[in-house]
Amino acid sequence: MPKTERKPRRTYTQEEQATYQNEMRTSGRKGCRAPRVNLACTPETIEYIRTMSRLKGQTISQFVNDLIRKDMAEHDLS
Numbered sequence: 001m002p003k004t005e006r007k008p009r010r011t012y013t014q015e016e017q018a019t020y021q022n023e024m025r026t027s028g029r030k031g032c033r034a035p036r037v038n039l040a041c042t043p044e045t046i047e048y049i050r051t052m053s054r055l056k057g058q059t060i061s062q063f064v065n066d067l068i069r070k071d072m073a074e075h076d077l078s
Helices: 014-023 043-055 060-074
Strands: none
Touching (some): 043 060
16 A cells, blocks of 8 residues: 655644643644643542533543532632
8 A cells, every 4th residue: 555645734823722722622733732630530430420521511521620620619729
C-alpha cells in the first residue's frame, strides 16, 4: 500500500488555545493540551461517575470538573 501525503496540521493561536482549554475541548488539537490528573477510584466510585456522566450527557471529565467547580463555589474559592 503506497503512502499518501498528509495535509499539514493546523496550529492554533494563543487565544484559540485558551478558549479550547477553558471549554475542556482540547482532544486532537495540536498545542492545546489541557492539564491532566491520574485519579485512582474504587470500582463503586468509578461506576457512579460513569453512570451519572451518561445520565447528564457529559464526559467523565466534564462531570468531575462540574463537581469540583460546585465544591469550589461552596467554599468561595472560585
